[in-house]
Amino acid sequence: MGSRVSARCLDCDHRFTVTHGGGFFFHQLRCVRCGRAKDVGFDELGDLHTRYLKGSDRPYTVAFAGEHQYVREHLDIEPISAEEYFAAVEAAVKCDCGGALSFDAPPRCPNCGSLQIEEGDSIACYD
Numbered sequence: 061m062g063s064r065v066s067a068r069c070l071d072c073d074h075r076f077t078v079t080h081g082g083g084f085f086f087h088q089l090r091c092v093r094c095g096r097a098k099d100v101g102f103d104e105l106g107d108l109h110t111r112y113l114k115g116s117d118r119p120y121t122v123a124f125a126g127e128h129q130y131v132r133e134h135l136d137i138e139p140i141s142a143e144e145y146f147a148a149v150e151a152a153v154k155c156d157c158g159g160a161l162s163f164d165a166p167p168r169c170p171n172c173g174s175l176q177i178e179e180g181d182s183i184a185c186y187d
C-alpha cells in the first residue's frame with residue numbers, strides 16, 4: 061500500500077523522507093500549505109466511512125470485504141459517492157499549521173517549503 065521514499069530538496073539541499081499513499085486503516089492526506097502528510101484513520105471518520113461503504117459497490121480493500129458486505133446489507137444509512145466521500149474527508153480535517161488537507165497535494169520540503177524536490181529510492185513499505 062503506502063511507501064516511504066528518500067527525498068532531497070533541490071532548493072536548500074535538505075534531505076527528508078516522503079510517504080505516499082494510505083493504508084488498510086487510514087487515508088493519507090497532505091497539507092496544501094506546508095506539505096506535511098497527515099494520516100486520517102477510518103475510525104476517526106465514523107459515519108462518513110460507513111456511508112461511503114454503503115454507497116460503494118466494491119469494498120475499499122479486500123481486507124474489508126466482510127465489513128463492506130455487512131454495511132451494505134444491514135445498515136440503514138444514507139450512502140454517499142466516492143467523490144462526496146473524498147471531499148468530505150478533506151473538509152473534516154485540517155493540518156496542524158491551519159492549512160487545508162488534500163488527497164493530491166504535492167509533497168514539499170519541510171525545511172523551506174519548496175515543491176522542487178527529487179525523490180529517491182523507496183526506503184520502506186507499510187500498510
Ligand SMILES: [Zn+2]
Nearest residue numbers: 091094155157
Ligand atoms: Zn500544514
Ligand SMILES: [Zn+2]
Nearest residue numbers: 069072169172
Ligand atoms: Zn528545501
